[in-house]
Amino acid sequence: MRDVAVIGAGCTTFGEKWNMSFRNLFVEAGILALEDAGVAGEQIDGLYVGNMSAGRFVEQEHIGALIADYAGLASHHIPATRVEAACASGGLSFRQAVISVASGMEDIVVAAGVEKMTDVASGASVDTLAGAADREWEGFVGATFPGLYAMIATDYMNRYPLTREQLAQVAVKNHFNGARNPIAQFQQEITIDTVVRSSLVADPLRLFDCSPITDGAAAVVLAPLDRAREFTDTPVKVLASAQASDTITLHDRRDISTLDASVAAGRRAFQMAGLSIADIDLVEVHDCFTIAEICAIEDLGFCRKGEAGRLTEEGVTALDGDIPVNTSGGLKACGHPVGATGIKQVFEIIQQLRGEAGKRQIDGAVIGMTHNVGGTGATVAVHILGV
Amino acid sequence: MSVARFWRKIPQRYNLIGTTCTTCGRYFFPPRSFCPDCRRAGNIVDYKFSGKGAVVTHTVIRTASEQFEKMTPYVLAIVKLDEGPRITAQLVCTPEEVRIGMRVKPVFRKIAADGESGVIYYGTKYVPAE
Numbered sequence: 001m002r003d004v005a006v007i008g009a010g011c012t013t014f015g016e017k018w019n020m021s022f023r024n025l026f027v028e029a030g031i032l033a034l035e036d037a038g039v040a041g042e043q044i045d046g047l048y049v050g051n052m053s054a055g056r057f058v059e060q061e062h063i064g065a066l067i068a069d070y071a072g073l074a075s076h077h078i079p080a081t082r083v084e085a086a087c088a089s090g091g092l093s094f095r096q097a098v099i100s101v102a103s104g105m106e107d108i109v110v111a112a113g114v115e116k117m118t119d120v121a122s123g124a125s126v127d128t129l130a131g132a133a134d135r136e137w138e139g140f141v142g143a144t145f146p147g148l149y150a151m152i153a154t155d156y157m158n159r160y161p162l163t164r165e166q167l168a169q170v171a172v173k174n175h176f177n178g179a180r181n182p183i184a185q186f187q188q189e190i191t192i193d194t195v196v197r198s199s200l201v202a203d204p205l206r207l208f209d210c211s212p213i214t215d216g217a218a219a220v221v222l223a224p225l226d227r228a229r230e231f232t233d234t235p236v237k238v239l240a241s242a243q244a245s246d247t248i249t250l251h252d253r254r255d256i257s258t259l260d261a262s263v264a265a266g267r268r269a270f271q272m273a274g275l276s277i278a279d280i281d282l283v284e285v286h287d288c289f290t291i292a293e294i295c296a297i298e299d300l301g302f303c304r305k306g307e308a309g310r311l312t313e314e315g316v317t318a319l320d321g322d323i324p325v326n327t328s329g330g331l332k333a334c335g336h337p338v339g340a341t342g343i344k345q346v347f348e349i350i351q352q353l354r355g356e357a358g359k360r361q362i363d364g365a366v367i368g369m370t371h372n373v374g375g376t377g378a379t380v381a382v383h384i385l386g387v
Numbered sequence: 388m389s390v391a392r393f394w395r396k397i398p399q400r401y402n403l404i405g406t407t408c409t410t411c412g413r414y415f416f417p418p419r420s421f422c423p424d425c426r427r428a429g430n431i432v433d434y435k436f437s438g439k440g441a442v443v444t445h446t447v448i449r450t451a452s453e454q455f456e457k458m459t460p461y462v463l464a465i466v467k468l469d470e471g472p473r474i475t476a477q478l479v480c481t482p483e484e485v486r487i488g489m490r491v492k493p494v495f496r497k498i499a500a501d502g503e504s505g506v507i508y509y510g511t512k513y514v515p516a517e
């Protein structure tokens with residue numbers, strides 16, 4: 001297996017981008033990534049694109065070819081493949097690109113993610129997102145995606161010490177970080193009061209416990225490590241790529257408050273990289289809801305079950321803490337264009353490891369981790385990157 | 388949801404017909420035709436669940452998808468059936484009533500409808516049994 005490096009990365013701003021179409025979004029991110037890598041279109045050997053539901057959000061399927069076409073690559077006939085795993089589509093797209101380069105099949109590969117969510121009404125997007133869970137046995141009876149995570153929160157708070165204020169602090173921290181990230185959907189800091197006074201969505205989760213509906217795209221360019229310096233002075237090495245699956249329904253899980261797929265993917269990643277928790281300088285976790293960040297920190301092994309609330313309250317996961325979590329603002333404040341999120345997480349780690357993260361820079365960061373979840377935990381992708 | 392897609396699940400949605408593996412004694416709802424524990428050594432037969440169980444966790448849905456928008460707020464729970472399987476279901480009770488461990492029993496109810504003139508979906512909800 002060959003060592004793989006990321007040689008370029010690009011990302012659109014995230015938000016409700018009424019003036020941007022699905023294909024515009026992708027092209028913008030793709031051009032930014034290729035320019036960053038110094039790679040010309042004709043040098044690309046393969047393209048992977050993570051996307052959850054263009055079919056329902058913009059009534060468009062067959063987006064691998066569409067994207068290659070609008071990226072100006074139709075005449076090169078490059079292989080272009082869509083990858084889908086709900087909100088983990090981006091993470092899996094990145095992993096497919098890593099596997100391709102590592103295998104020797106392809107050299108210069110683009111891994112992208114894109115989602116255009118604001119072209120449908122709110123009720124329709126809630127319904128589409130519910131498709132990340134089991135339509136027959138969860139969605140059919142009226143389970144929404146926030147509702148399922150709310151049931152994780154209810155179970156968690158019944159079994160472990162986690163106060164309403166500690167849960168709110170996850171959102172407060174991520175908005176603080178988002179306010180320092182030029183691509184973030186929300187650029188405003190908030191207080192615990194903002195969260196606990198926002199409207200209930202699914203008890204106990206309130207509006208400010210939830211990630212927003214977002215348009216956006218992100219792309220990265222990969223190459224074999226031994227060719228990376230042909231293109232860039234600052235390659236970032238892929239130290240581990242891990243993926244795991246679990247039951248599609250929340251109710252069938254071994255433990256409602258533990259994402260066993262996060263535990264498995266995390267362990268596999270650390271084993272592959274030959275690293276441990278102590279080596280990680282920062283981590284982007286999948287905080288689609290505040291409770292999801294609490295679970296992720298624990299499931300990846302940064303603390304024991306039941307401790308993440310206290311850690312968050314004490315500032316351990318803040319920008320200046322021991323283990324900064326979601327320096328980008330996370331899904332909560334940076335935004336969550338579902339298929340793009342996994343690639344945006346990689347984009348954030350690349351910026352941090354190159355020292356290009358501006359006001360949210362973690363000084364001396366050399367190893368970063370990403371954690372991307374599909375559904376309520378039926379798919380998890382974990383990557384470790386280092387310089 | 389198309390008529391056929393709903394119709395073929397009526398035994399489960401109306402009458403809680405699942406399966407059990409006679410090799411290991413594990414129960415499945417919704418039914419599985421392949422035991423994850425015994426795999427090819429498993430022997431699967433139909434089983435009608437009583438529907439009695441207890442609340443494992445719960446929420447109150449206040450922002451719903453299109454089909455459920457007019458029913459909010461409603462109580463949603465994961466219920467552990469006495470035979471072992473867990474299911475997701477609506478509870479017919481107030482948000483104040485629901486608590487973890489609460490005993491529940493099944494009731495036949497309207498679940499949703501496809502607009503004003505579309506198919507009406509029936510199925511099983513749960514009520515407090517104490």
Ligand SMILES: [Zn+2]
Binds near residue numbers: 413422
């Ligand atoms: Zn069996």
